[in-house]
Amino acid sequence: MTRSRSAGFSLVMTDEEAIRRVQQGDNAAFAALVDRYEPTCRRFAQRMLGDPHEADEVVQDAFVRAYRGLGRYDHRDRFGGWLMRILVNRCRTAARRVQKRVARLVPLEAAGAVEESA
Numbered sequence: 312m313t314r315s316r317s318a319g320f321s322l323v324m325t326d327e328e329a330i331r332r333v334q335q336g337d338n339a340a341f342a343a344l345v346d347r348y349e350p351t352c353r354r355f356a357q358r359m360l361g362d363p364h365e366a367d368e369v370v371q372d373a374f375v376r377a378y379r380g381l382g383r384y385d386h387r388d389r390f391g392g393w394l395m396r397i398l399v400n401r402c403r404t405a406a407r408r409v410q411k412r413v414a415r416l417v418p419l420e421a422a423g424a425v426e427e428s429a
Contacts, residue, residue, distance in 0.1 A: 326390040333381060345374055348391060352398050359402045360409075369405050373398040 324332075324343060332340035352373060356366035377384075377394050384393055 341378055356402055365405055369401045373401045
């Protein structure tokens with residue numbers, strides 16, 4: 312639950328309430344969801360990818376995709392679980408992209424052999 316201060320008292324906002332408010336145009340309610348889930352998402356992405364910078368990019372992308380996809384969110388599911396599925400998919404895509412970059416690198420031994428023959 313997200314706590315917000317309004318008129319001097321504390322309100323506790325559930326995920327469902329925050330989502331309803333976002334769908335009604337209250338973007339601050341989505342910021343409350345980000346505040347709630349970002350630390351967990353960041354830790355997960357860093358463990359999965361091993362690179363904090365890549366993890367930051369993936370987490371940001373996952374939140375953007377979640378925001379854009381709120382119209383497709385099934386309220387029978389927990390928001391946190393839905394968001395984590397998005398994050399896992401983004402991490403897998405990022406990991407594949409990194410593997411492709413690494414596969415394109417020329418091994419140092421092969422680079423030395425090319426230079427010697429030239």
